[in-house]
Amino acid sequence: MLKVDNLAHAYGSHHVLDGVDLTVGDGELVSVVGPSGCGKSTLLRSIAGLVRPAAGQVLINGVPVAQTPDDLAVVFQDYSRSLFPWMSAAANVALPLRRKGLSRRERRDAARAALEQVGLGGAAGKYPFEMSGGMQQRVAIARALAFRPALLLMDEPFASVDAQTREELEDLLLAVRATHNMSILLITHDIDESVYVGDRVVVLTRAPARVVQDLAVDLPFPRDQIATRELEAFVRLRAEVGKLVRGRPVDKESQ
Amino acid sequence: MKAAGRLRRFAGRFWLVVLVVLLWEAGARAAGKIDFPAPSLIVARMRELWLSGPPSRLFLSDDTLSELLPGLGRMFTGWLLASLLGVVAGVALGRSAVASHYVEPLLHFGRAIPPPLLITPFVLVFRSSTQTQLAVIVFGVIWPVLLNAMEGARSVDRGYLDTAAVFGLRRHERLLRVVLPAAAPKIFAGLRLSLSLALILMVISELVGSDGIGYQLLVAQRNFDSPGVWGTILLLGVLGYALNSLFVVVERHVPGTRRSGPGRPETGGVT
Ligand SMILES: Nc1ncnc2c1ncn2[C@@H]1O[C@H](COP(=O)(O)OP(=O)(O)OP(=O)(O)O)[C@@H](O)[C@H]1O
Numbered sequence: 001m002l003k004v005d006n007l008a009h010a011y012g013s014h015h016v017l018d019g020v021d022l023t024v025g026d027g028e029l030v031s032v033v034g035p036s037g038c039g040k041s042t043l044l045r046s047i048a049g050l051v052r053p054a055a056g057q058v059l060i061n062g063v064p065v066a067q068t069p070d071d072l073a074v075v076f077q078d079y080s081r082s083l084f085p086w087m088s089a090a091a092n093v094a095l096p097l098r099r100k101g102l103s104r105r106e107r108r109d110a111a112r113a114a115l116e117q118v119g120l121g122g123a124a125g126k127y128p129f130e131m132s133g134g135m136q137q138r139v140a141i142a143r144a145l146a147f148r149p150a151l152l153l154m155d156e157p158f159a160s161v162d163a164q165t166r167e168e169l170e171d172l173l174l175a176v177r178a179t180h181n182m183s184i185l186l187i188t189h190d191i192d193e194s195v196y197v198g199d200r201v202v203v204l205t206r207a208p209a210r211v212v213q214d215l216a217v218d219l220p221f222p223r224d225q226i227a228t229r230e231l232e233a234f235v236r237l238r239a240e241v242g243k244l245v246r247g248r249p250v251d252k253e254s255q
Numbered sequence: 256m257k258a259a260g261r262l263r264r265f266a267g268r269f270w271l272v273v274l275v276v277l278l279w280e281a282g283a284r285a286a287g288k289i290d291f292p293a294p295s296l297i298v299a300r301m302r303e304l305w306l307s308g309p310p311s312r313l314f315l316s317d318d319t320l321s322e323l324l325p326g327l328g329r330m331f332t333g334w335l336l337a338s339l340l341g342v343v344a345g346v347a348l349g350r351s352a353v354a355s356h357y358v359e360p361l362l363h364f365g366r367a368i369p370p371p372l373l374i375t376p377f378v379l380v381f382r383s384s385t386q387t388q389l390a391v392i393v394f395g396v397i398w399p400v401l402l403n404a405m406e407g408a409r410s411v412d413r414g415y416l417d418t419a420a421v422f423g424l425r426r427h428e429r430l431l432r433v434v435l436p437a438a439a440p441k442i443f444a445g446l447r448l449s450l451s452l453a454l455i456l457m458v459i460s461e462l463v464g465s466d467g468i469g470y471q472l473l474v475a476q477r478n479f480d481s482p483g484v485w486g487t488i489l490l491l492g493v494l495g496y497a498l499n500s501l502f503v504v505v506e507r508h509v510p511g512t513r514r515s516g517p518g519r520p521e522t523g524g525v526t
């Protein structure tokens with residue numbers, strides 16, 4: 001589905017990505033973790049065709065990405081600048097559905113259903129400025145889910161929701177992935193989360209980012225917030241990812 | 256209950272106006288000069304000029320129908336024309352860095368020309384006084400709309416545009432549902448500025464015409480009708496105030512401009 005090949009990028013003289021390799025298979029959910037400021041959002045923006053990388057390429061189904069690929073949805077880290085403040089929650093969710101050839105009624109129903117899924121059934125008519133940060137973030141998630149993309153990119157999508165909602169949204173993501181066979185790339189700074197939802201966890205180094213480790217997560221499905229997290233394998237994986245993220249200060253000297 | 260509350264709020268706000276008028280009345284009577292008439296005199300003259308018609312016509316006098324309304328008609332026509340042109344051109348320029356790079360100096364040059372000066376050349380070009388007046392209004396009021404629309408369309412938040420790109424919005428959807436609403440506060444600020452400017456230019460352009468409030472003002476002055484002169488000026492003040500209030504009400508009801516609470520969206524623009 002997605003193949004990131006030796007991707008490098010710099011803002012001026014500030015090197016952010018330094019040869020990142022990454023794949024996401026059909027229907028796979030890959031978590032990306034890495035220290036703050038290491039270039040995770042830049043990686044995501046390059047995949048979405050919003051940043052033109054300095055070197056390397058992004059392939060979707062074997063085709064190099066030049067502009068924004070079709071059939072892609074993104075949940076941006078900065079949800080407040082990604083929801084349109086002049087539209088209600090439902091209108092925000094329904095807007096991208098126009099190009100899917102749905103009737104007005106179908107769009108509205110799909111928007112309602114998606115809002116329902118993220119626990120905002122009652123807030124369809126609310127405007128972003130009337131909602132808390134966590135609610136806005138959930139609207140952005142609902143918009144991406146309603147779009148039913150082949151590839152979904154999410155940049156710390158659960159950062160500002162409470163713990164309980166977060167768990168519900170993680171399970172929702174797993175369920176949606178299973179029913180609609182979406183491929184998902186999820187950026188997160190939560191190590192537990194990366195392991196809990198992921199089929200694989202990709203760990204990045206501090207900037208300029210490279211892939212330190214690409215770990216397979218062989219935990220059984222369906223995952224369960226309590227049972228899965230108690231598994232020995234989960235605990236071991238979490239410890240390993242944690243070590244990789246914190247440990248090994250970037251071996252700049254050795255290069 | 257509610258009406259009483261509203262009345263109290265109204266009184267709480269406008270007592271100063273009442274006080275000023277009373278002081279003016281007293282001052283004018285004490286001075287006793289014919290060129291500094293008391294407000295009561297002015298209002299009486301205003302009634303005579305514009306509201307002495309039959310009740311079937313809402314008391315509007317012949318003068319109102321033949322002088323006031325055509326002028327206001329020209330004003331609105333000119334303003335609407337300029338608004339349309341200004342928004343279309345402004346948004347187009349704002350979305351094109353290359354075009355605005357070349358055109359912007361020209362715009363600032365055009366804006367710097369005091370519109371009243373254009374009456375003379377426009378008379379030569381258009382001959383007809385209605386066309387001249389319209390042209391002066393359009394040329395004079397287009398700048399705030401155009402420059403604000405340009406600025407608004409240019410400064411659309413990257414986050415909005417990225418979202419539009421990622422979800423594959425088509426060109427017209429991006430324009431109508433993202434760029435225009437994002438630029439709306441600036442556009443409305445421009446429209447509002449240009450509306451008050453249109454009133455001023457209407458009067459000035461009528462000083463060369465043969466009807467309208469400006470023309471009435473000229474006639475009153477020639478006839479040493481000082482209550483008439485003051486009345487005309489007062490009427491302009493009232494009209495300006497009414498237009499602005501009307502604009503605020505209309506703006507509040509335009510869909511897609513809600514963004515920061517039940518009040519007016521934040522405005523503030525460039526002229
Ligand atoms: N448009 C930009 N221009 C210049 N520098 C930028 C730009 N965007 C990001 N950077 C810099 O590039 C580096 C990586 O940014 P990026 O947003 O990709 O990191 P991140 O891993 O997503 O961080 P976080 O975990 O805090 O979200 C940071 O040092 C940031 O300051």
Ligand SMILES: [Mg+2]
Pocket residue numbers: 040041042077155
């Ligand atoms: Mg980021």
